[in-house]
Amino acid sequence: MPKIANDLDAFLTQHQSRIEGELFDFLRIPSVSAQPVHDADTLAAAEWVKRSLEQAGLAAAVHATAGHPVVVGEWRGAGPHAPTALVYGHYDVQPAEPLDLWTSPPFEPEVRNGRIYARGSVDDKGQLFLHIKALEAHLRTRGKLPCNVVVIAEGEEEVGSTNLESFIEHNTKLLAADAVVISDSSMFAEGMPSILSSLRGLSYFQLDVQGPSGDLHSGIYGGAVVNPAAALAGIIASMHDANGRVAIEGFYDDVSPFSDEVLAGMRKLPHTDDAFRREIGVKSLGGENGFTTLEKLWTRPTCEVNGMLSGYTGDGAKTVLPAKAMAKVSCRLVPNQDPARIAELFEAHVAKHTPAGVTVKTTYIHGGRPWRADLAGPIFDAAKRAVSAAFGREPVIVGEGGSIPVVGDFERILKAPVLLVGFGLPGENAHAPDEWMSVENFRLGARAMAALWDEYAGS
Amino acid sequence: MPKIANDLDAFLTQHQSRIEGELFDFLRIPSVSAQPVHDADTLAAAEWVKRSLEQAGLAAAVHATAGHPVVVGEWRGAGPHAPTALVYGHYDVQPAEPLDLWTSPPFEPEVRNGRIYARGSVDDKGQLFLHIKALEAHLRTRGKLPCNVVVIAEGEEEVGSTNLESFIEHNTKLLAADAVVISDSSMFAEGMPSILSSLRGLSYFQLDVQGPSGDLHSGIYGGAVVNPAAALAGIIASMHDANGRVAIEGFYDDVSPFSDEVLAGMRKLPHTDDAFRREIGVKSLGGENGFTTLEKLWTRPTCEVNGMLSGYTGDGAKTVLPAKAMAKVSCRLVPNQDPARIAELFEAHVAKHTPAGVTVKTTYIHGGRPWRADLAGPIFDAAKRAVSAAFGREPVIVGEGGSIPVVGDFERILKAPVLLVGFGLPGENAHAPDEWMSVENFRLGARAMAALWDEYAGS
Numbered sequence: 001m002p003k004i005a006n007d008l009d010a011f012l013t014q015h016q017s018r019i020e021g022e023l024f025d026f027l028r029i030p031s032v033s034a035q036p037v038h039d040a041d042t043l044a045a046a047e048w049v050k051r052s053l054e055q056a057g058l059a060a061a062v063h064a065t066a067g068h069p070v071v072v073g074e075w076r077g078a079g080p081h082a083p084t085a086l087v088y089g090h091y092d093v094q095p096a097e098p099l100d101l102w103t104s105p106p107f108e109p110e111v112r113n114g115r116i117y118a119r120g121s122v123d124d125k126g127q128l129f130l131h132i133k134a135l136e137a138h139l140r141t142r143g144k145l146p147c148n149v150v151v152i153a154e155g156e157e158e159v160g161s162t163n164l165e166s167f168i169e170h171n172t173k174l175l176a177a178d179a180v181v182i183s184d185s186s187m188f189a190e191g192m193p194s195i196l197s198s199l200r201g202l203s204y205f206q207l208d209v210q211g212p213s214g215d216l217h218s219g220i221y222g223g224a225v226v227n228p229a230a231a232l233a234g235i236i237a238s239m240h241d242a243n244g245r246v247a248i249e250g251f252y253d254d255v256s257p258f259s260d261e262v263l264a265g266m267r268k269l270p271h272t273d274d275a276f277r278r279e280i281g282v283k284s285l286g287g288e289n290g291f292t293t294l295e296k297l298w299t300r301p302t303c304e305v306n307g308m309l310s311g312y313t314g315d316g317a318k319t320v321l322p323a324k325a326m327a328k329v330s331c332r333l334v335p336n337q338d339p340a341r342i343a344e345l346f347e348a349h350v351a352k353h354t355p356a357g358v359t360v361k362t363t364y365i366h367g368g369r370p371w372r373a374d375l376a377g378p379i380f381d382a383a384k385r386a387v388s389a390a391f392g393r394e395p396v397i398v399g400e401g402g403s404i405p406v407v408g409d410f411e412r413i414l415k416a417p418v419l420l421v422g423f424g425l426p427g428e429n430a431h432a433p434d435e436w437m438s439v440e441n442f443r444l445g446a447r448a449m450a451a452l453w454d455e456y457a458g459s
Numbered sequence: 460m461p462k463i464a465n466d467l468d469a470f471l472t473q474h475q476s477r478i479e480g481e482l483f484d485f486l487r488i489p490s491v492s493a494q495p496v497h498d499a500d501t502l503a504a505a506e507w508v509k510r511s512l513e514q515a516g517l518a519a520a521v522h523a524t525a526g527h528p529v530v531v532g533e534w535r536g537a538g539p540h541a542p543t544a545l546v547y548g549h550y551d552v553q554p555a556e557p558l559d560l561w562t563s564p565p566f567e568p569e570v571r572n573g574r575i576y577a578r579g580s581v582d583d584k585g586q587l588f589l590h591i592k593a594l595e596a597h598l599r600t601r602g603k604l605p606c607n608v609v610v611i612a613e614g615e616e617e618v619g620s621t622n623l624e625s626f627i628e629h630n631t632k633l634l635a636a637d638a639v640v641i642s643d644s645s646m647f648a649e650g651m652p653s654i655l656s657s658l659r660g661l662s663y664f665q666l667d668v669q670g671p672s673g674d675l676h677s678g679i680y681g682g683a684v685v686n687p688a689a690a691l692a693g694i695i696a697s698m699h700d701a702n703g704r705v706a707i708e709g710f711y712d713d714v715s716p717f718s719d720e721v722l723a724g725m726r727k728l729p730h731t732d733d734a735f736r737r738e739i740g741v742k743s744l745g746g747e748n749g750f751t752t753l754e755k756l757w758t759r760p761t762c763e764v765n766g767m768l769s770g771y772t773g774d775g776a777k778t779v780l781p782a783k784a785m786a787k788v789s790c791r792l793v794p795n796q797d798p799a800r801i802a803e804l805f806e807a808h809v810a811k812h813t814p815a816g817v818t819v820k821t822t823y824i825h826g827g828r829p830w831r832a833d834l835a836g837p838i839f840d841a842a843k844r845a846v847s848a849a850f851g852r853e854p855v856i857v858g859e860g861g862s863i864p865v866v867g868d869f870e871r872i873l874k875a876p877v878l879l880v881g882f883g884l885p886g887e888n889a890h891a892p893d894e895w896m897s898v899e900n901f902r903l904g905a906r907a908m909a910a911l912w913d914e915y916a917g918s
Binding site for chain 2: 232284
């Protein structure tokens with residue numbers, strides 16, 4: 001089992017209470033990027049990150065964008081022949097509402113039962129900050145890092161990273177790196193450090209069904225007119241077959257299977273369907289026949305209704321034959337499905353299943369590509385050793401059913417592999433009241449990321 | 460061709476401008492039963508009807524109910540051996556909103572192009588009032604009627620006739636009649652007086668689908684959980700087969716076919732699908748294969764979605780896997796389908812088509828029986844002659860796709876046949892802005908209903 005260097009470990013132990021006090025200062029800034037009332041706070045958080053990077057020993061600057069700024073810190077003392085790593089995180093947070101559901105106020109961090117409760121504690125201030133402190137441990141102990149490191153922290157992750165792709169494209173020299181490291185995800189379970197091997201992509205649609213030019217009386221007209229809500233129900237029902245497979249023609253054509261190794265790793269994870277059922281509150285699960293739950297969530301594409309609206313939805317009865325019906329439907333995609341190609345297939349399917357008597361407009365709202373890590377190469381090997389050193393066990397390889405579009409952007413623009421290693425935990429309430437981060441994981445995460453640079457440069 | 464008696468015709472001609480002035484006074488009262496702010500107006504309309512009945516020569520009283528009052532007028536001078544007819548109408552009106560869509564204010568009646576524009580003009584003040592004036596023509600010209608007549612006018616028709624059934628049940632002696640006459644419907648077309656032969660019944664349901672205990676992230680959980688909106692779409696889609704027939708097991712078991720004579724009459728009506736399509740603004744029609752449009756609307760039962768709601772329905776995209784989905788679904792029924800029996804079959808169908816992983820609660824909100832007239836007997840024969848006398852042509856026999864529950868109540872409680880003869884016209888905007896009644900139909904309707912009593916007593 002690899003070990004973390006004694007000097008780094010000693011620094012982080014010695015400065016533990018100061019570091020956690022600084023984190024609390026960071027968490028007190030209500031940098032809610034979605035709420036213009038917090039624009040000054042969001043800017044204050046960017047300035048705070050800049051100062052924190054400088055305190056750690058990096059040169060840092062706040063870069064204006066069309067939205068919230070991007071903070072970049074650099075330490076290039078390892079020279080042009082050493083590798084360069086780029087660490088990404090975000091300093092903005094989700095809105096804290098509904099406030100009355102918080103046990104302690106969202107911007108007054110508090111430790112209870114080994115957890116730091118605050119908005120942004122795990123998503124992503126705590127995880128960004130543990131990287132800064134890992135760098136500080138190197139620079140304050142040894143005066144140098146074994147590789148060059150650039151840190152980029154954005155303030156728009158919670159509002160779609162609107163300006164980040166363009167910032168990366170316009171700053172490829174500043175951000176050029178041999179590897180990208182992101183800690184903005186969770187471990188599979190307590191005590192089980194995890195590296196993310198894949199993300200699903202997305203194609204999100206709105207369907208607008210138009211029947212008669214106005215709402216009709218369902219008594220006077222019912223039975224001779226195609227009902228737009230029933231037509232929409234038929235279209236939605238046509239999207240799956242009896243085995244739970246997506247029935248859109250060509251939908252699976254580009255799906256590239258996961259490696260046996262990754263699939264075998266998933267089967268070893270301590271997942272039970274019973275616990276999963278209890279977590280979400282259902283009596284039985286669903287989805288595509290022939291796959292385990294984790295395979296369904298991480299390795300298989302989906303087609304899910306996100307919303308539906310038609311006619312009268314208030315109390316009691318209104319005998320209306322609605323003129324319109326609307327649905328939001330989105331597909332999660334896996335490698336190598338292409339969101340735009342899926343949009344074409346989806347539209348064709350809808351058109352084919354639209355009955356005469358109504359028209360359907362399919363709007364492709366947005367999409368994102370799926371992503372899969374190579375899980376090979378220096379940064380992954382280094383991460384496995386560094387995480388093992390800090391946590392005392394090898395990281396497991398996990399998938400993720402959601403999407404993080406910026407991962408693909410970094411990989412594509414910088415042509416560098418992306419390592420996703422996160423220190424959150426299931427149930428951490430990242431976007432909900434009572435968000436928390438484990439104190440233990442914050443401490444071990446900082447040690448793992450400090451060890452990462454030794455392992456990366458030594459590999 | 461029968462003729463209306465000269466004295467009645469002369470009276471109605473001579474008093475025409477006074478009668479129409481009185482109708483305008485009636486229409487000026489904003490008796491909107493649904494709006495508590497108009498409670499005093501609704502009461503004022505009841506008092507106005509009472510005075511109008513008295514002016515016509517009937518004894519009248521306003522009877523309190525738990526809601527808006529019922530007005531009853533009586534003339535029993537024909538003696539215990541003469542037949543008694545009960546005339547029903549309502550003095551309340553629909554809300555007038557949206558006010559800005561009215562060409563002239565809803566409670567300031569105005570004649571334009573031969574139409575009386577006002578809220579309640581055709582539904583039902585104009586049609587109730589023409590009956591009162593027909594009675595006045597008899598009583599003021601001859602001092603008597605050829606049969607006993609009782610008039611009942613309610614003030615809650617537009618809010619579901621909440622207290623009427625109970626009023627009838629508690630006043631069977633006051634209301635006892637050999638026939639019931641109702642003018643609260645429309646003619647098939649201009650110049651084509653119509654007698655209604657049937658009404659459809661109703662069973663109205665709400666479906667509440669519950670999946671996971673809370674909304675889930677459609678990326679993190681999508682693909683392994685039964686989506687309640689998709690489950691609801693599947694249930695709704697299962698309700699019809701490929702031929703447009705309702706696929707609920709046993710749904711058609713109790714359907715009793717319409718007579719060849721009534722069906723033949725329908726086929727002779729001047730209906731074209733092209734005109735119907737243009738009226739409602741669709742490119743093609745739908746419904747059950749093998750039936751004409753009028754047969755679908757009047758003689759066939761239906762199952763229509765009235766409303767649907769699930770998940771995120773705002774602008775843009777939200778990647779939610781909804782915890783719940785809701786739909787309002789109602790069946791229109793034809794003789795001899797029973798609403799309660801249909802409710803049982805509907806619930807069983809929903810249960811059968813509910814996938815494991817969600818639960819569905821089916822709520823039977825309300826129902827009403829279908830109705831079919833005998834179209835034989837003294838009141839129908841008299842109506843055919845009286846309408847022919849006034850309009851110069853025989854009435855056509857039409858159906859109605861909607862429901863008027865009170866018709867069945869009168870028939871069941873009073874054990875008397877109900878004649879539905881209405882003088883509205885297509886496009887009259889009964890529940891919409893710019894409601895109107897044809898001046899010509901108001902005049903001819905009064906003459907027809909005056910002639911009715913001569914024909915009824917003479918038959």
